[in-house]
Amino acid sequence: MTDDAVPAVPDLRASDADRERVADVLRDALAEGRLDMAEFEERLEATYRARTYGELTPITRDLPAGGVVPPVISLRKEAAADGSRAARIVGGEGSSTWAVAVLSGFQRRGSWTLPRRFTCLALLGGGELDLREANFAAGEVVINCWAVMGGVNIIVPPGVGVDVRGIGVMGGFDAGEAGGAGDPGAPRVVVTGFAFWGGVGVERKPTREERRRAKLERREAREEERRERRELRRAREEERRERRELHGGDPHAGPHGRREERRGHLEH
Structure with missing residues (x-):
């Protein structure tokens, strides 16, 4: 240590x-x-x-x-100013160091620890590395991908930095909008390797906690909207009640107690 x-x-x-x-x-x-x-x-x-x-x-x-x-935590990461989860998920030993898919598939997801260096091979198959609930063994980890007529998809959480350096021949490495330096103090994922008639992609998705929080916020917004509509209906009902009391039970009565004529109607 x-x-x-x-x-x-x-x-x-x-x-x-x-x-x-x-x-x-x-x-x-x-x-x-x-x-x-x-x-x-x-x-x-x-x-x-x-x-x-x-x-x-x-x-x-x-x-x-x-x-x-x-888990073992790096004090440098714990001291990050923003206090985000991304700054607190560094530490521990790697759960596994490799994954292989030959005419098949592999998947790593949920709570696991990505080691300092992880190697994966997809030959006529595919694999997925989901890092949204993962810990990282170091502040910078390397994922070495070999995709031959196959593909590897890597999912990273918000805040984690992504650097793609792989080489593609009739294939490619694509980080899309997921690439970038990430938040201060957050770990960085370096994606390297080789893709031949295959591809390696990186995408950024929210964590389960972030999805739950967003769902809760949407629910609270809907509840607030319902409360506002109820208050508006209650105010209108109160206004109509006051008008009925003021004009003898007729909510359409005018200031002299008679029912007001519609605009544009000829008076007799």
Whole structure:
């Protein structure tokens, strides 16, 4: 471990995937008789209520499976001024270092750790690397792609930098709008390799948490719009009620109590 890397602080925010792993450990403990139903329900409620590693870790401390282990975090990244998630996902050991698809496909997604260098081969096949919920073993990681009559698609979250340096022969490497330096303190993904009659593409998509937040914001906006419409209807009803009371029950009555004639109608 380097001098600038220490175990994660307890108040580091936990992910939905971390909470689900703890919940799986609790379910196994219930099935094995290590917990009774009351203890299981109490701990499960605490699991879904937890927001940090410090709150999650004690829940499974006395069980054989440890639930979650806080990742190793780079203090340089933790000190990023913007405090974004992209600045806090650097650290840990790589979950795997390669993937191969020959007349088939591969996929890496969910909670995993991208090592400093990852190699993938797509021969008459295809693969997908989804980095939206991933950790990064270093501030800069290299994905070496070989696509021969096949393709590789790489999905990165907002904020992460992307640098594409691959070579294509009757094929290509394309970062589209995903290319760029990324946010300050965020990790950077360097995509290299060779594409022959194939392609390697990089696209940027929001994380599950960002999609959930956007959905919640849209829902709140719709609720606010409904409240405004209800208030408008209520105000109109109140106005009509006051006019009826003022003019003897006729909401169309004029200032002298008579029903006002429509504009343009001849008076008799």
